[in-house]
Amino acid sequence: MKERTIVNRMIAACCALAAGIAAVCAFSTCDAVADATDSASGSIAIAYSHNSSESGTTIADADISLYKVGKVSSGANFKPIAPFTNSITYPFDWSTLTDKDAKVYRDAANTLAGLIALNKPEATQTGITNTTGNLTFSNVEDGLYLIIAGAVENDEYRCESANMLIAVPENGLTGGKRALNIEPKAECSMNSPATIQREVRKVWNDRNNSDGKRPDEVTVTLLRDGETYETVTLNASNGWKHQWNGLTDGHTWVIVETDVPDSYTMSVDQENKTTTITNSHTPQQPPHTGSNIEQVARIAVASLGGGIILLLLARGVRGTRDGKRSDMAGDK
Missing domain, CATH: 2.60.40.10 (Immunoglobulins)
Structure with missing residues (x-):
């Protein structure tokens, strides 16, 4: 009888789980996403x-x-x-x-x-x-x-x-x-100048290099109409930035990072004449040292409390023994 009750409860739980999943899909984008195989033009x-x-x-x-x-x-x-x-x-x-x-x-x-x-x-x-x-x-x-x-x-x-x-x-x-x-x-x-300028800035998004994976320098390339015009190095000494002046107008100028560091991704923000290249890296999560210290502190407090109790008990027993000895001496 107990086994049958357990089986019935398991079946009911599975049904409830299925109903929950169906409800989530009904109120989300489960049915709203275009079919990846849909070739409609x-x-x-x-x-x-x-x-x-x-x-x-x-x-x-x-x-x-x-x-x-x-x-x-x-x-x-x-x-x-x-x-x-x-x-x-x-x-x-x-x-x-x-x-x-x-x-x-x-x-x-x-x-x-x-x-x-x-x-x-x-x-x-x-x-x-x-x-x-x-x-x-x-x-x-x-x-x-x-x-x-x-x-x-x-x-x-x-x-x-x-x-x-x-x-x-x-x-x-x-x-x-x-x-x-x-x-x-x-x-x-409307009245373009004969020459223009371009500037590149490097930004790091890696929790202040907490993993130690940030390179000392990176290279960026200025492309003119899709062809390499100049490659420069960005590092801490030049403030991770560079500016080109006197570029001939009438060309398409694009700035790209030549070699993105391992474990980093790249994003580019273009504002007027300045290109900002951000390299992002998600560091490993640090160990939960705070919680360990808290556990050690609790153990220390518990141990200290236990020691005080044992000390009081020992004194109580000693006092009892001394009292009994005094009584025995008086009886004599």
Whole structure:
């Protein structure tokens, strides 16, 4: 009878667990994620313009490349596809794309664009914007895409390159639109100078090098139109930064880290003429020394208390014995 009761309880527990899992999926994205094998094609319509407040802000004759860099995974996350699965040539932390913050995606786009400029993989599709700044990519499979718009210069303005990450279907979710319309903006100057400058800064995110894995120096490369222009070393003596002056305008200038240190990932933040490269490393968790000290202290206090009790008992016994001896002496 007892065995039957135990079996019934186990069956009930399993049913409850299954119901709980079903409930979690019902209220999460379990059914909201696009099928990774879904090959339905979509389109990306681009209306490219610059940030000028003047009229006629569309950018014509811009070379735009489309790279499929990832596929939709569970939980509306993304996993890289070849060649971006190579963590040596593409040391990018893909787990950061779970954050929906616009800055995270902007930094990710700049990081991947720099690595693409260095490694030169083949683009999925390419095109040129028309006189109204429009371009449409058709037959776009589901996935995560990087859009790279090259620099443009004409008699009116000089525009920097622009990078953007976008998912098909929209946000990587089932039911999301597959016919997407985007309006990327480029940093442009109406009267570009004859020369420009670029600056690179190195930032470390490794808990002040608590694991001791931070190298003494790193190398970064300045690319001009995708080709190596100059490689420099960053270290503590130069404040982990470098500035290039007198660079000829009319070229696409990109700064990348040449060799990312082992166990570190890289992210790039582009603000005007300054490129900030952050190397991140998660150190090993330190031992819980505080809890060990607390245990030792408790044992010491307990031992001290026990010693006091034993001392009092010993004195009590001695006192009793002395009393008995006195009584016996008196009886005599």
